[in-house]
Amino acid sequence: MFQRFTQIAAAAALAVSAGAVQAQTEVPFALDWKFEGPSAAYFAAIDNGHFEAEGLSVTIEAGSGSVNTIPKIATGAFPIGFGDINSVVKFLDQNPGAPVKAVMMVYDKPPFAIIGRKSQGVSEPKDLEGRILGAPPPDGAWAQFPAFADAAGFDPTKVTVEPVGFPTREPMLAEGQVDAIAGFSFSSFLNLVRLGVPEDDISTILMADHGLALYGNAILVNTDWAAENGETVEAFLRAVAAGWKDVIADPEMGAKAVIARNPAADVALEQRRLQLSIDANVATDYVMANGMGGIDADRMATALEQLALNYEFQNAALPIDAYFDPSYLPEGNFPIK
16 A cells, blocks of 8 residues: 555656646747857856746857847847847837837946057057057947047047957957957957967956946847736846856856857856956946846936937937836845845
8 A cells, every 4th residue: 555655646746747847937048149158147047947946948049249139039039138238229219119128237337348458558548549449340349439438538530440350350459450449348358368468468448437327238028028927037037146146156167057058168268258247247336236137227317328429319219218127126136245
């Protein structure tokens, strides 16, 4: 009888287990870029069981830039993704009423930067006057240059701008063909180091440290889907915050999670790239004091004014809540200490 009872109990346990598996909500997630250090938190949320604990089965797809991520979400091809909120502002101006919005800020400071060579006279923003800047025309950092110049107080007409390609940007700076380049801080810096440029000769001028109020990448949702799946959105954000907390505490673990999906990458390099993004973009003083995920309304208002220096709006300005919805965040945001 006991054996029979054990068999029944085991069968019941299997049924419960099968039910739990069936209850997992599938959520495809679109990244903005390929699998590199800064994407570690999302893989950690999978590997460390945070998504599973929230009843979610998440698949992650690499991207080719924030601009391409946004229409994936707006069309419903992906319900949720990771992209630049400034690009969302422009997209909604060009596509009024499109169902896409940010719900959790991740890069409190965007990685938009000017990377220079100290040996070529570029250490501060004003040093750009009279020098050559290499800038890929579609680059996100270059797109912010007019507002950056205004905020940092230098004359952009005194800067000689040379259009360059993404593959040639860092090599041209390494070879001294340009004095500085526009790029993402954690990418261009490490690319230059790999090219043999001494680290103490590289100046990383983060635009956010020189008056640019813009925010960076955020978790984006299809608003039609989110309206019907609010609990899923909240669960996803909790798991993501837990993933970030994990990789902030253990960047090596985060880098290994990336390498598991991108074996061609170098674990030490991606750990350093992750650490750079944590230090400069994610775990800022504001986030450490106020938690991760939210925004400051006054700063966002200033950011929209600065964005208008880079982009000519086609339609009337929208309120902040047209771009960012904090309702899926917990009170006080997510502590990451």
